[in-house]
Amino acid sequence: MTAREPRSPAVEARDLTKTYPRGVKALDGLTFEVAEGETFGLLGPNGAGKSTTIKILTTLAKADSGVARVVGQDVTRDPQEVRRRIGVCSPGFRAEPVGRGVGKLVAAGRLRRLDVVELRRRVSELLDRFGLADAASRKVRTYSGGMQRRLDIAMALVHRPRVLFLDEPTTGLDPEARTAMWQEIARLSRDVGMTVLLTTHYLEEADRLADRIAIVDRGRIVAEGTADQLKTELEGDGIDIELADATQAELARGVVASLPGIREVAVEQRRVTARAQDGAGAVPAALAALERAGIGVAAVSVTRPSLDDVYLRHTGRRFAEAALAASGGDA
Amino acid sequence: MTTVFRDTWWLTRRRLAIFLNQPGYLVVTLIQPAVWLFLFGNLFRRVVELPGFGVDNYLDYLVPGVLVMNALASSIWAGMGMLEEIERGTMNRLLTLPISRTAIMSAGLGEHAVASIVQSGIILGMGALGGATYPGGIVGMVILVASAILLGTAVASLSNALGMVAGERETIIGVNSFLLLPTTFLSSVFMAKDLMPGWIATVARFNPLDWAAQMGRSALSASPDWGLIATRGALLVVIAALALMVSVRTFRTYQRQV
Numbered sequence: 001m002t003a004r005e006p007r008s009p010a011v012e013a014r015d016l017t018k019t020y021p022r023g024v025k026a027l028d029g030l031t032f033e034v035a036e037g038e039t040f041g042l043l044g045p046n047g048a049g050k051s052t053t054i055k056i057l058t059t060l061a062k063a064d065s066g067v068a069r070v071v072g073q074d075v076t077r078d079p080q081e082v083r084r085r086i087g088v089c090s091p092g093f094r095a096e097p098v099g100r101g102v103g104k105l106v107a108a109g110r111l112r113r114l115d116v117v118e119l120r121r122r123v124s125e126l127l128d129r130f131g132l133a134d135a136a137s138r139k140v141r142t143y144s145g146g147m148q149r150r151l152d153i154a155m156a157l158v159h160r161p162r163v164l165f166l167d168e169p170t171t172g173l174d175p176e177a178r179t180a181m182w183q184e185i186a187r188l189s190r191d192v193g194m195t196v197l198l199t200t201h202y203l204e205e206a207d208r209l210a211d212r213i214a215i216v217d218r219g220r221i222v223a224e225g226t227a228d229q230l231k232t233e234l235e236g237d238g239i240d241i242e243l244a245d246a247t248q249a250e251l252a253r254g255v256v257a258s259l260p261g262i263r264e265v266a267v268e269q270r271r272v273t274a275r276a277q278d279g280a281g282a283v284p285a286a287l288a289a290l291e292r293a294g295i296g297v298a299a300v301s302v303t304r305p306s307l308d309d310v311y312l313r314h315t316g317r318r319f320a321e322a323a324l325a326a327s328g329g330d331a
Numbered sequence: 332m333t334t335v336f337r338d339t340w341w342l343t344r345r346r347l348a349i350f351l352n353q354p355g356y357l358v359v360t361l362i363q364p365a366v367w368l369f370l371f372g373n374l375f376r377r378v379v380e381l382p383g384f385g386v387d388n389y390l391d392y393l394v395p396g397v398l399v400m401n402a403l404a405s406s407i408w409a410g411m412g413m414l415e416e417i418e419r420g421t422m423n424r425l426l427t428l429p430i431s432r433t434a435i436m437s438a439g440l441g442e443h444a445v446a447s448i449v450q451s452g453i454i455l456g457m458g459a460l461g462g463a464t465y466p467g468g469i470v471g472m473v474i475l476v477a478s479a480i481l482l483g484t485a486v487a488s489l490s491n492a493l494g495m496v497a498g499e500r501e502t503i504i505g506v507n508s509f510l511l512l513p514t515t516f517l518s519s520v521f522m523a524k525d526l527m528p529g530w531i532a533t534v535a536r537f538n539p540l541d542w543a544a545q546m547g548r549s550a551l552s553a554s555p556d557w558g559l560i561a562t563r564g565a566l567l568v569v570i571a572a573l574a575l576m577v578s579v580r581t582f583r584t585y586q587r588q589v
């Protein structure tokens with residue numbers, strides 16, 4: 001451990017650009033940081049540049065310009081040092097489908113130059129942890145998709161990396177396997193404080209796993225923060241008040257609109273809708289004011305904006321639309 | 332340096348495991364040299380009756396040539412294995428491991444060297460069954476196999492580089508079909524130099540396959556020409572080293588397009 005900067009980020013990408021030979025601009029000034037121990041999610045539709053970012057940070061591809069550092073090391077200046085400290089699991093980086101589970105883990109450890117005794121212990125630990133102990137001596141060719149994925153992650157972890165890169169860790173898994181994988185990833189960051197950088201198409205996945213999320217669109221980060229911050233940035237929650245009597249609707253609109261911190265009040269028959277910075281906090285005041293004005297309320301609800309709303313706001317497209325549009329041209 | 336060797340060792344084992352896992356390919360690899368020997372041995376049996384071969388039995392002349400030609404014909408397809416590694420994503424995984432890039436390339440060569448040694452054994456054995464004699468003995472055989480491995484290293488490296496840069500099977504197939512036959516026939520593999528048209532003999536002087544064939548034949552003969560063996564050997568070492576360097580450099584090109 002060197003005592004240079006007390007808290008340099010585990011991963012740092014600054015103004016990364018990359019244009020592929022045939023002129024596709026994959027990254028267009030992408031910048032973000034991941035703190036030590038944090039789980040960071042890159043969220044975006046097909047072709048946004050997520051995998052390209054992972055490839056650059058894991059020393060595979062070269063950026064045209066910009067700086068990429070992992071555990072404080074520049075990926076172009078000292079790639080071997082970076083490689084020693086990271087684990088990668090990606091659909092673009094696979095182990096050959098030859099051999100048996102235990103053999104693959106041992107081989108992965110050998111290439112990491114682990115000591116034989118230590119390696120043996122580590123392999124059985126990983127097999128247990130990823131529920132592969134029973135299948136350890138089976139040929140990996142006979143593994144299910146979920147088992148294969150777990151083995152891939154276990155292989156990426158043999159050498160106890162400081163940073164784990166997961167490109168679409170749950171794509172193609174059934175819901176049960178996906179939930180199991182989420183628990184595994186959450187456990188890694190909880191138990192050993194591992195820094196995790198993951199990419200995903202799933203809003204729910206980012207919401208569940210990531211301490212912080214960055215939305216990537218066309219090679220740039222268009223929004224960044226915790227899931228809650230991103231949602232709050234939308235300028236508030238939706239408040240939906242259902243009145244007992246539709247004739248009081250216009251009166252109710254006036255009452256609600258006069259309250260501080262409430263915007264975009266609209267009326268539709270018996271319903272009054274509005275936005276507020278803090279929906280849950282605004283409701284009691286609204287109810288009290290309506291009661292003072294003698295307006296009866298039948299029901300009230302507060303809705304948090306979804307990440308989908310955040311996505312729409314920042315990219316101008318619904319997440320599902322973007323995914324659909326891109327999936328046509330994706331290999 | 333020791334790390335390069337260690338990495339090469341583990342990666343070669345890995346390549347061999349992949350290789351052994353394709354039984355069909357394995358069988359073809361083992362049968363092919365026998366077919367060469369049988370076909371050409373019969374086809375050209377009577378050419379030794381022409382003056383200029385210096386041997387009575389055409390097989391004595393043919394075995395070393397077929398052995399190095401076989402090394403060329405199998406290593407020239409190395410790029411296909413490279414392409415498969417790239418397509419499967421296994422190359423990307425290797426490239427993110429803290430192992431030497433040279434070792435990644437040499438491992439593919441190690442695989443070819445092992446295959447070459449096994450195939451050489453088969454060819455020499457088949458030849459002996461067919462009546463060929465090897466007056467150069469064990470030393471001659473070792474030199475012959477070494478020449479095949481050096482040639483294979485050079486060719487496999489270039490093929491790997493081509494696979495990595497081209498990224499398409501068609502390119503490799505095209506280039507190989509274009510090169511394989513002319514390279515073989517513009518050499519002394521089947522025909523003694525003295526019997527060739529002058530221009531072919533001249534071209535053959537620059538043909539690495541011919542260097543290997545001459546080196547191996549001489550080493551296996553009753554009276555090896557050590558000067559010739561040394562110069563051809565040195566030439567092969569130089570092109571093998573250059574080709575390996577070229578292939579390691581192409582990782583950079585790959586880095587730009589991956």
Ligand SMILES: Nc1ncnc2c1ncn2[C@@H]1O[C@H](COP(=O)(O)OP(=O)(O)OP(=O)(O)O)[C@@H](O)[C@H]1O
Nearest residue numbers: 020024026045046047048049050051052053588589
């Ligand atoms: N090797 C390559 N050669 C040429 N273009 C590429 C290559 N890899 C990616 N691209 C292009 O770069 C852009 C970004 O691709 P990237 O794979 O980083 O997107 P992504 O966010 O990971 O998408 P997905 O969600 O589909 O995995 C896309 O337009 C893609 O077509």
Ligand SMILES: [Mg+2]
Nearest residue numbers: 050051052167
């Ligand atoms: Mg991707």
